[in-house]
Amino acid sequence: MIEVKDLYFTYPNDVEALKGVSLTVSDGEFVAIMGQNGAGKTTLVKHFNGLLKPSKGEVLVDGVGTKRASVAQLARKVGFVFQNPDHQLFCETVEEEISFALRNFGFKETTIKRRVTWALNLLGLTQYRQTSPFMLSGGERKRVALASVLAWNPEVVILDEPTIGQDYQQKETLRQFIVQLNAQGKTVVVVTHDVEFVAECSPRVVLMLQGKILAEGKAEEVLTNLSLVAQASLVPPQITQTFLELADLGLPTNVIKVHDASRILLNLLEVTP
Amino acid sequence: MAIIEAKGLAYAYPGRTNHSIKDLSITIERGEFVILTGPSGCGKTTLCRCFNGLIPHFYGGKLEGDLTVAGLNVSEHSISELASRVGLVFQNPENQLFALSVEKDVAFGLENLGMPREEIRERVDWAIKMTGVEDLRDRAPHELSGGQQQRVAIACVLAMQPDVMVLDEPTSFLDPLGAQTIFEVINGLNKKLEITVILVEHRLDLASKYADHVIIMDRGKIILDGEPRKIFDSEEARLIGVGIPRVTRLYQFLKEQDVYLRKVPVASEEASQLLREVLVRDRG
Numbered sequence: 001m002i003e004v005k006d007l008y009f010t011y012p013n014d015v016e017a018l019k020g021v022s023l024t025v026s027d028g029e030f031v032a033i034m035g036q037n038g039a040g041k042t043t044l045v046k047h048f049n050g051l052l053k054p055s056k057g058e059v060l061v062d063g064v065g066t067k068r069a070s071v072a073q074l075a076r077k078v079g080f081v082f083q084n085p086d087h088q089l090f091c092e093t094v095e096e097e098i099s100f101a102l103r104n105f106g107f108k109e110t111t112i113k114r115r116v117t118w119a120l121n122l123l124g125l126t127q128y129r130q131t132s133p134f135m136l137s138g139g140e141r142k143r144v145a146l147a148s149v150l151a152w153n154p155e156v157v158i159l160d161e162p163t164i165g166q167d168y169q170q171k172e173t174l175r176q177f178i179v180q181l182n183a184q185g186k187t188v189v190v191v192t193h194d195v196e197f198v199a200e201c202s203p204r205v206v207l208m209l210q211g212k213i214l215a216e217g218k219a220e221e222v223l224t225n226l227s228l229v230a231q232a233s234l235v236p237p238q239i240t241q242t243f244l245e246l247a248d249l250g251l252p253t254n255v256i257k258v259h260d261a262s263r264i265l266l267n268l269l270e271v272t273p
Numbered sequence: 274m275a276i277i278e279a280k281g282l283a284y285a286y287p288g289r290t291n292h293s294i295k296d297l298s299i300t301i302e303r304g305e306f307v308i309l310t311g312p313s314g315c316g317k318t319t320l321c322r323c324f325n326g327l328i329p330h331f332y333g334g335k336l337e338g339d340l341t342v343a344g345l346n347v348s349e350h351s352i353s354e355l356a357s358r359v360g361l362v363f364q365n366p367e368n369q370l371f372a373l374s375v376e377k378d379v380a381f382g383l384e385n386l387g388m389p390r391e392e393i394r395e396r397v398d399w400a401i402k403m404t405g406v407e408d409l410r411d412r413a414p415h416e417l418s419g420g421q422q423q424r425v426a427i428a429c430v431l432a433m434q435p436d437v438m439v440l441d442e443p444t445s446f447l448d449p450l451g452a453q454t455i456f457e458v459i460n461g462l463n464k465k466l467e468i469t470v471i472l473v474e475h476r477l478d479l480a481s482k483y484a485d486h487v488i489i490m491d492r493g494k495i496i497l498d499g500e501p502r503k504i505f506d507s508e509e510a511r512l513i514g515v516g517i518p519r520v521t522r523l524y525q526f527l528k529e530q531d532v533y534l535r536k537v538p539v540a541s542e543e544a545s546q547l548l549r550e551v552l553v554r555d556r557g
Contacts (some may be wrong), residue, residue, distance in 0.1 A: 036448045037418050059482050138364075139313040165364075167313045167475050168516030193448040196478055196519060235449035238478050238519040238541045244544035249552050260518045262526035265548065269555050271530045 001027050001062060002048055002078075002187075008056035009043055017043040019211035020057070023188060027155075030182045032219070033200045035208035036233030041191045042083065044208070045158050048189065049078040061156075063255035066168065076105060079154030083161040083191075088148070089133040094125060097133055098148045105152055119147040124173075138165040156187040163194040175201055199223060199237040199256040207232045220254045229255045276437060276469050277301040277324065281338035284319060284328055291320040294304035294493045297338070304467045305435070306460065306483050308474055308501070309516055317473045318364075320490070321439045324471070325359040343436045357386060360430030362440040366422035369429065370414035375406060378414055379428050386433075400432035404458055412541045420451035427458065437469045438462065444476065452479055459483070478518045479541040489515055502537040503524070520544035 002025040009018040011069050011200060017040045025031055025048075033041045046052040048061045050066040050073075054134045061074055082088045091097040098119055116141045120126045133144050140251060142165060149157065159178070163171050171194075179201060182188045198205065202219040202265045205227060222228060226244065229236050238246070243255045251268075255261050279381045282297040294316040301307055309317050322328040329336040330352050340347040343358040359392040370518035372378035383393045401407050404424045409417060414425055423443055430438060439458065444452035459498055460483045464472045474480045481487075487504045489497040491513050497504045504510055506525065520538045524547075527534065534551060 037420055037451060039445070043465070072299070134520065137314045165313070167311070169312055169514030171516070172514070195449055196516075230450070233448045233450040235453060235479065238544070239523065241541035242520055242523075242544040242548065245541070246548060246552070249549065258522045258526070261523055265523075265527060265552075266530055266532065269532055271532060 001025065001060075003060040004044070004047070004057075005060070006042070006048065006057040007041075007054050007059060009047070009052060010055045011043075020210070021208075023206065023213060023216075025156075025187060028182070028185050030178075030188045030201070030203035031190070031206060032201070032203045033189065033206045034193055034195075034198065034209060034234060035214070036193070039075055039208040039232070040211040041208050042160055045080070045189060045191055048074075048156065048158055049062045049079065049080050050074040072104075075101075075154070076152070078156040078158065079149035079152065081146050081149050081157070081159045081162065083164065084144040085133075085138070087220055088145045089141060092132055093130050094120070094128045094133055094136075094144050094147075095130060097144055098151050101148060101152055107152075115151045115153075119151040122150065122177075124149045138139055139167065139170050142166065143170075150181075153188065154186075156189065157181060158189045158191070159189060160191045161193075162190060163192060163197050171197060181249055193234060195223065195229075195234050195237050199239070202256065207234075220256055223256050274303050275300045276303040276305075276343055277471075278341045279289060279323075279338065280340075282320075282323065282340055283337040284323065285334060286319075286332060287334045292493055294323075297493070297495055299488060299495060299498060301469060301486070303469055303473070304463070305469055305486045306463045307469075307471045307486040308477070308480060308484040309471055309488045309490065310474055310477065311496070312514060315490040316493040317490055318441055319442050319493075321361060321471070321473060323347060324437065324439050325361045326350065326355040327361070352383075356382070357433055358435055359437045359439060360433050361436035362423075362426050362430050362438065362443050364441045364443070364445060366419070366446075367415075369426045370422060374411050375401070375414055375417075375425050375428075376410045378425060379432050382429060382433050384556040386505055396432045396434070400428040403431060403462065404428040405454075419446040420448075420455070423447065423455055424458065427455070431462065435468065437471065439471045439473075441473045442475065443472070444474075444479075449479065452476065456480055456483055473518060477505075477516050477539075481518050489513060501539060505538045505539060 004021055004023040007018050007021045010016045050071045053067050089097055098116045099112050133141055178188055205219045205222040206216040207214040215222055224240050237256050239258050239261045240256050243251050244253055246253055247253050279299045283292050283295045285292045323340055324342055326347050336348050370378050379397045380393050401410055406424050406428055444455045459470055462468050484501050487501045497509055497525050505521045509516055518539045524534055524537055534547040538547055
């Protein structure tokens with residue numbers, strides 16, 4: 001469990017990025033943190049594995065304050081996948097990249113081999129085992145970054161903007177993958193402004209604005225609230241917009257998924273599939 | 274009149290045996306707003322690099338087939354000749370911006386063309402105004418937010434007053450409202466100045482309504498090429514796994530159950546209008 005208590009954070013250049021954030025992420029939860037560029041989303045989640053330490057307030061990971069723990073200790077529990085894979089990747093081959101953290105955590109070589117094979121397979125990267133990460137496309141590099149974190153099997157996985165640079169098919173794969181990870185009991189925290197992606201996942205949504213939490217709740221509640229969505233510099237899902245414009249005909253105003261939309265319309269029109 | 278014409282284009286990066294694009298033919302008319310999309314690694318960026326001559330002149334290798342852009346045969350003209358006709362906005366604005374102020378960055382391309390001082394000043398003022406970054410002109414580009422940087426990158430290219438603007442996922446780092454603003458800026462340039470726009474984009478839910486021509490690539494080839502509504506509604510687009518707009522998907526789901534809307538929607542405003550017709554008729 002991650003508990004954030006009245007967290008303030010100021011960068012060395014005096015930019016106050018977080019101004020009193022309180023939030024609890026329970027074990028096994030799936031949370032999407034959304035909001036405009038510069039709202040403090042990435043700054044917040046960088047506190048979850050101790051990459052940043054609170055200026056004021058505290059962050060507890062399973063009851064332990066992050067100020068007292070090292071990043072190495074925290075990282076074992078909380079894996080962080082960076083927004084830009086180039087900030088994370090540096091080894092000469094994909095295999096070495098994925099082995100790197102495992103070696104640092106002191107896993108045995110046989111275990112490392114097994115885990116690397118497992119992670120490569122999981123993310124469809126097996127054919128790139130001996131390839132340099134820098135020869136891969138942006139989308140592929142992102143998957144290498146994800147594989148290198150999943151390989152050590154952290155309890156909490158944080159993904160910072162996982163859908164950027166991914167095409168639709170890869171996003172679909174990623175979505176199924178995240179949902180599956182979550183179903184297996186992993187806590188998943190996604191930082192994103194990809195509204196359509198969140199609509200299809202429907203996690204708990206936390207909206208941030210200027211270093212504070214603006215709102216939180218179910219995706220169906222938050223993403224269909226036009227004024228909240230606009231304040232957070234988002235655009236509501238296409239389906240939501242369409243249904244809201246038809247509210248005068250009695251259509252529900254909390255629809256975010258295309259499958260639900262189609263079911264509701266067919267019901268109204270008394271078409272039985 | 275065609276501004277870009279490619280016939281039997283094929284290219285492999287030096288040291289690679291497989292072609293990144295192959296057997297590729299397209300015609301893009303002057304003033305069109307084109308969306309170029311397809312799975313990642315399909316050759317979109319490679320094709321964009323051909324349009325302004327980075328391929329073959331910078332990346333090396335041989336560009337096979339014929340490619341004419343704004344009347345210039347790409348293989349026979351230098352990057353600097355092509356640069357004044359075709360502007361390329363990179364995916365990551367950090368790769369493009371480097372000067373100490375926005376103004377200097379926007380002026381850089383013009384200075385390189387050896388343009389007179391007064392004209393540079395005029396063009397910079399104009400480009401900064403068109404992209405809405407006037408307040409930022411003295412700021413350092415590296416201090417700006419992603420959205421601001423992307424607008425500055427567009428200003429740099431716009432200052433060259435190109436016939437064609439190629440934008441490679443120019444909004445990938447932006448929040449949806451920021452992305453919408455960029456699309457509005459690009460759309461304005463297309464409609465007001467008749468600049469031909471080629472936009473590489475995955476976020477079709479936001480971008481589709483601006484396009485009058487969609488090209489879908491897969492594995493180095495062009496798979497679909499034509500009018501957006503027709504293409505998004507096609508079986509092939511779905512099979513390749515292009516993220517067609519959600520309201521177009523809704524249209525398809527309804528069609529499968531014999532509920533027909535009058536036309537194929539790509540944006541929510543038209544979807545609600547079309548659905549309203551069906552729902553009201555059903556009640557009437």
